Amino acid sequence: MSSQLVKQYYRGNKLPHIWCPGCGHGILMRAVTQAIHNLGLDKDKVCVVSGIGCSSRAPGYMDFNTLHTTHGRALAFATGVKMARPELEVIVVTGDGDAAAIGGNHLIHAARRNINITTIVFNNNIYGMTGGQYSPTTPTGDLGTTAPYGNIDKSFDIAALAAAAGATYTARGTAYHVQQLIKLVENAIQNKGFSLVEAISICPTYYGRKNKKGSVVDMMHWLKDHAVDVKAAQKLPPEKLEGKFLIGEFKNVTEPEYTEEYQKIIDRFQKER
């Protein structure tokens, strides 16, 4: 099935991808593509936009309208694309540094507008492309090349940030829980408004090695053992959730969508003519 997916949706001559052996990003990219396939979207009407970093190389491999922008700015470029052509399904692929550090302002404002863009954050808890510096999602106490004595920053909960800023759909999945992730991305694309799926990746090369997280398989097992479904978590006592993180759908509400609201203003003047 996956080779069929590659044939249908990937730019074969651009493969193999640049990601390190064991990187979770390939799994995440496939999940996004599978979701697009499952929804039966027209390839010509999908636009995938990214910023800078490991995650942001994904659109180069994906056979859609693709835009690899500047660091942190994917959502701002995507907003222009979506405003100009609301009929396009605009999907932003970004990373934890790209979305939550340098691009944090664009993230909260795209969420606030509830513009119909689906954002998939490939969160690997580190700056991979530049060689392992701590990011806004590096857990406190962990090591990075720029946190040689342990990270003293608190880490961002990107999904909660987006929800608080006004996103109408938020969820979290992982590179281990692939079937669930595909479904979450499908739901995110179907939501008419700003959607964000935080997809937890693994970075064995930098984050894993620096923090002695073991092999790629060990890191995948860590995802399996520490992720708790949000519905199951509701029935668990707090001590059972210690050191765990939640996955699943966090928010799914309906609110006025930005490009539709703007179209209403245009229509008002069309009627006057």
Place this chain on the structure above:
Amino acid sequence: MKKSNVKLMQGNEACVEGAIAAGMRFYAGYPITPSTEIAEVSAQKLPRIGGKFIQMEDEIAGIAAAIGASLAGLKSMTATSGPGFSLKQENIGYAALAEIPIVIVDVQRGGPSTGLPTAPSQGDIMQAKWGTHGDHPVIALSPSSVKETFDLTIRCFNLAEKYRTPVFLMLDEVVGHMREKIEIPDASEIEVIDRLKPAPGDKNYLPYKVEEGQIVPPMAAYGDGFRFHVTGLMHDESGFPSNSSEVAHHLMTRLMKKVEDHLDDIITYEENNIEDAEIVLLSYGGTARSAKSAMKKAREKGLKVGLFRPITIWPFPEKRVKEIAKNVKAIIVAEMNYGQLVLEVERVVKGATEVYHVGKINGEVITPDEILSKVEEVK
């Protein structure tokens, strides 16, 4: 000309009128003095003609959204002033390398930093040329009147579309906020250039391949069925990244040459009394109005003074200034900064004549008398 087309308006308003006449259908920006009216008038007018306006969260997002909309097929503009112009620089480089037509208006105010937000300046002239990192082609125009702001905004769009590059309209607070009579020409009298597009369904389309007889590659829009890739990395004709030094050299040379090889099309200037001039005033934008007045006063005193006003600032009208330099005793450059375009004049004339500077950095305009006294000093 119909009487109803005669209006009294600001330079900033005329800029929006010109942009819409040129086909602007998308504006994204962020409020900043003294350019804000450009956003306000765009917000008011665009939805009425089916266009789109969006106020973004910051200056960086303003230009980013404009680039995105241009890629989706709409002629796009963003406007700003000093601090905002600084913030936009990275994405200006993106538009230059990825060859995305957009118009960027900078209504120059006193700087650096927050500086003098409501006072005029021409302190961003070198930033327009060198602001973003790396070598890149630059086209920048500077109007001296409200009517010229209208005309040059159209020209900015036409040049952006023709050469697939970001184009700057370098206004200053004087012209941006000045009110003058302007006759808006009928749409049929306005030349509008649209970007070259690939033939629908062209299976061999390569987004960065220049065919014989083309200045730039045809530009498809997202959603038109071409599924192309755009990146700020060095890229080959297919649009995909490449680390090859050969590819980088080819692309960079092509980008520089597309402007360099068409100077006669891009460069415009105005000349007054150059023929018999012994001293030439070189001035642009709002300051050129003082220079023109100084020239008239000097002529009344019997001094042979002429005026050369570059309308295209970048690329600089090098050939013509070189010619003029051979025949005059001095060139006096008047500009509201500590000495910016004067450096280009000195570079170009290479000692063929004396070059003097009349500058001001206190937020006040340069008066005709200040220029005139320099003329009397050097005559």
